[in-house]
Amino acid sequence: MSDEQHQNLAIIGHVDHGKSTLVGRLLYETGSVPEHVIEQHKEEAEEKGKGGFEFAYVMDNLAEERERGVTIDIAHQEFSTDTYDFTIVDCPGHRDFVKNMITGASQADNAVLVVAADDGVAPQTQEHVFLARTLGIDELIVGVNKMDLVDYNESDYKQVVSEVEDLFKQVQFNTDDASFIPISAFEGDNIAEESDNTPWYDGEILLEALNGLKPPEPPTDAPLRLPIQDVYTISGIGTVPVGRVETGILNTGDNVSFQPSDVGGEVKTVEMHHEEVPKAEPGDNVGFNVRGIGKDDIRRGDVCGPADDPPSVAETFQAQIVVMQHPSVITSGYTPVFHAHTAQVACTIESIDKKMDPSSGEVAEENPDFIQSGDAAVVTVRPQKPLSIEPSSEIPELGSFAIRDMGQTIAAGKVLSVNE
Numbered sequence: 480m481s482d483e484q485h486q487n488l489a490i491i492g493h494v495d496h497g498k499s500t501l502v503g504r505l506l507y508e509t510g511s512v513p514e515h516v517i518e519q520h521k522e523e524a525e526e527k528g529k530g531g532f533e534f535a536y537v538m539d540n541l542a543e544e545r546e547r548g549v550t551i552d553i554a555h556q557e558f559s560t561d562t563y564d565f566t567i568v569d570c571p572g573h574r575d576f577v578k579n580m581i582t583g584a585s586q587a588d589n590a591v592l593v594v595a596a597d598d599g600v601a602p603q604t605q606e607h608v609f610l611a612r613t614l615g616i617d618e619l620i621v622g623v624n625k626m627d628l629v630d631y632n633e634s635d636y637k638q639v640v641s642e643v644e645d646l647f648k649q650v651q652f653n654t655d656d657a658s659f660i661p662i663s664a665f666e667g668d669n670i671a672e673e674s675d676n677t678p679w680y681d682g683e684i685l686l687e688a689l690n691g692l693k694p695p696e697p698p699t700d701a702p703l704r705l706p707i708q709d710v711y712t713i714s715g716i717g718t719v720p721v722g723r724v725e726t727g728i729l730n731t732g733d734n735v736s737f738q739p740s741d742v743g744g745e746v747k748t749v750e751m752h753h754e755e756v757p758k759a760e761p762g763d764n765v766g767f768n769v770r771g772i773g774k775d776d777i778r779r780g781d782v783c784g785p786a787d788d789p790p791s792v793a794e795t796f797q798a799q800i801v802v803m804q805h806p807s808v809i810t811s812g813y814t815p816v817f818h819a820h821t822a823q824v825a826c827t828i829e830s831i832d833k834k835m836d837p838s839s840g841e842v843a844e845e846n847p848d849f850i851q852s853g854d855a856a857v858v859t860v861r862p863q864k865p866l867s868i869e870p871s872s873e874i875p876e877l878g879s880f881a882i883r884d885m886g887q888t889i890a891a892g893k894v895l896s897v898n899e
């Protein structure tokens with residue numbers, strides 16, 4: 480890897496539209512076949528030889544890992560272009576893709592949306608675009624994939640583009656922030672080289688579009704926020720909460736507070752990759768030890784922050800939500816489970832304050848009786864158990880959530896304000 484700027488990229492889209500194939504294609508075209516694939520198949524790889532890997536070979540090995548149920552190690556899916564080092568943050572084909580996208584949303588800077596030319600906008604296309612929009616991905620590259628299956632036909636391409644544009648309008652996503660490219664992940668058209676099969680297209684190819692993405696926002700000077708993923712007891716050390724630093728810095732010697740458990744103390748040690756470190760930064764996964772904190776004092780879903788600027792605990796909060804899929808209607812009193820950072824808490828939608836017009840973003844109705852799939856609304860929410868959450872305008876990483884019910888994600892949202 481070079482010293483180039485880093486981009487965390489999500490590859491999103493409906494199942495079977497070609498996300499994994501596109502990842503394989505990008506790794507192949509940029510000469511970035513994961514190390515562990517080479518390691519595991521060294522002999523075979525050497526036999527296949529000097530001319531480099533065949534695309535099919537790369538795909539076979541990635542597919543084999545998936546079939547074995549091995550989670551493709553996302554940390555290894557990296558490739559570099561002229562401008563950026565990319566890490567693929569959402570693992571296509573992963574069972575918890577949507578949940579990862581929510582809890583790991585702050586990790587993705589940008590996304591490639593894959594839509595198959597022979598199928599068009601499908602349910603998960605909608606779901607992923609809703610999520611990407613709500614969770615703050617600003618720029619989307621749309622790969623209209625499988626162009627080979629529609630004989631590289633321009634009108635089929637245009638049909639899919641217009642379907643996707645309609646979807647963008649529904650979620651108030653500015654089409655100017657999206658680029659559309661006719662591709663075939665399988666055949667390699669318009670990925671690393673301009674394709675002769677699409678003479679009617681004179682826009683950017685995929686690697687150019689990736690190079691042209693805006694650089695990620697520099698880290699904010701927000702205070703420390705470290706949602707706790709797990710709490711371990713390690714002999715010789717004691718209680719070790721683990722999690723990822725979302726914002727701010729965690730230093731040895733800091734006085735920290737865990738909310739909503741409302742306990743705190745001085746940080747004795749910080750560990751990363753089994754080594755003691757003096758401090759941890761945003762993006763770092765750490766285990767740490769705090770003087771006087773026992774295993775039963777804190778739990779998953781707590782957020783660790785500075786003792787003098789602790790994470791807020793919401794009595795109620797106001798949020799903007801987008802309803803993605805709900806079999807009937809949502810009325811006040813509805814109490815589904817909210818997933819925010821590492822917390823899962825049942826919350827009651829106490830009132831539906833406003834319904835927004837999806838195309839203009841203007842208030843369409845004050846205090847509507849109900850909302851349903853496709854609606855955007857401002858709601859007031861009361862957590863049934865203490866929940867640490869922050870206004871998205873102050874700490875975006877701690878200000879988004881998904882609403883799940885009946886085993887699926889029914890809505891996603893952003894926190895507007897918190898009533899402590």
Ligand code: GDP
Pocket residue numbers: 492493494495496497498499500501571572624625626627628662663664665666
């Ligand atoms: P995912 O579920 O979105 O990750 O989709 P996959 O990458 O697993 O692809 C699903 C199927 O579509 C596989 O059989 C692929 O070989 C095929 N496929 C993917 N991209 C293309 C393409 O550009 N052209 C054609 N003809 N088939 C493709």
